[in-house]
Structure formats: structure tokens, C-alpha cells
Amino acid sequence: MSTTAANTDAFPDVPPLLWSEALATGDDRMDETHEEFVTQLAALRALPPEQQLEPYRALVAHTVEHFAREERWMVAVGFAVDNCHAAHHRQILDTMRAVEEHFLQGDREIIGRMAAALAEWFPMHAQTMDAGLAQHMRSVGFDSRTETLADPSRVRPATMTGCGSVHCS
Numbered sequence: 001m002s003t004t005a006a007n008t009d010a011f012p013d014v015p016p017l018l019w020s021e022a023l024a025t026g027d028d029r030m031d032e033t034h035e036e037f038v039t040q041l042a043a044l045r046a047l048p049p050e051q052q053l054e055p056y057r058a059l060v061a062h063t064v065e066h067f068a069r070e071e072r073w074m075v076a077v078g079f080a081v082d083n084c085h086a087a088h089h090r091q092i093l094d095t096m097r098a099v100e101e102h103f104l105q106g107d108r109e110i111i112g113r114m115a116a117a118l119a120e121w122f123p124m125h126a127q128t129m130d131a132g133l134a135q136h137m138r139s140v141g142f143d144s145r146t147e148t149l150a151d152p153s154r155v156r157p158a159t160m161t162g163c164g165s166v167h168c169s
Contacts, residue, residue, distance in 0.1 A: 016042055017119035023126045025134035029144035033066050034126055041122070045115045052111040053103060060096050067093060074133060077142050078155040085129045092121070 019038045024031050040062055044055045067089040075081060099114045141150035149155060 014116040014119050016045065017122060018042065023123060025126060025131045027134035027137060027144050030070070030130060030134055033069065034122075034130070037062060037066060037122070041115060041118055045112070045119065049108040049112060052115075053100070056100065056103075056111045056115075060093075060100070063096060064093065070130070070133065072147065073137060073142065073144060076147060076149065076155070077133075077137050077140050085133065088125070088129065092118075 017038055019035045023034060023038065025034070037059075040055070040059045044052060044059055047055060067086075071081075071086050071089065074083060074085060079085070096114065099110050102110045137144060140154045142148070142155075143150070
């Protein structure tokens, strides 16, 4: 049995997460970052538990940067610093950090469980919160590559506390 098959069998209810246009938000920079996340997650899930710690740490580091970038964008386009999208990011990162602690304390299956949970969580997050953010960024003329607004007067600072999605109050 291959390593990939063995690891997939450990979480038969969670199919592999592969990048597809269904995950695209419409913002090229955001989509590139998301594709990197999905690729790292798939590679992590293909490894046996004893080889997962360093790739998991790399995924956490990537996710920290990924979320920080999106949160900079949110503030730049008028979201309050403590909006629900950013709070959701904090919850995910807190959980990801706790996973490493549990792994180091001897729970060798926890990274695989977290990877499976992330594979379940990410599509809805990308298709709702992130797609909503991307749509709002386009509507105010925000360039995610340069992190600049074509016309700053189109944004009122710290006016939104929601996540940018119709699925968030």
C-alpha cells in the first residue's frame, strides 16, 4: 500500500482537496495564495504521520502570511480591524498552533486530522468570506498586487465589521 493510500484511508470521509476554478475568488493574487495552500495541504496529507511535522510547520507559516495579507487588504478597503473574517482567521491559526503542541506531546495522528479538517473547511471559506472580500476589493478598485487603491476616497475606513460575505452577519 502506498503512503498516499494509507493516509487517505485514515480519513475516508474527507476527499483530497485539489485546486480548481470552483475555489477561485476572482482576485489573482488571492487565488495564487490559495492554490499554494491547497498544494501544501495535499502534500501534507500524502505523508505518513512521522513525516508530517516539518511540512505542517511550513503550512502554518504559509497560513500566517496568507491571513496577514488578507487582513491588511481588509483594513485597506474599509473593514474594521476586528471584523469577523479576521476573527475566523485567528480561530483557525490558534487551532493550527495547538495541533503542533499536541503532536509534540505524542498525538501522532493529530496533524492528519487537522489536515483533513482544513480540507473540509477551506472550500466554504474561500467561496464565501474570501470571494466576498475579493468582490469588495474589485468594487473599490483595490489592487492586491500593489496593495493600493486607485481612488482612496471610495473607501470609508473601518466601516465594516462583517466578513465581506452574504453568509456572515
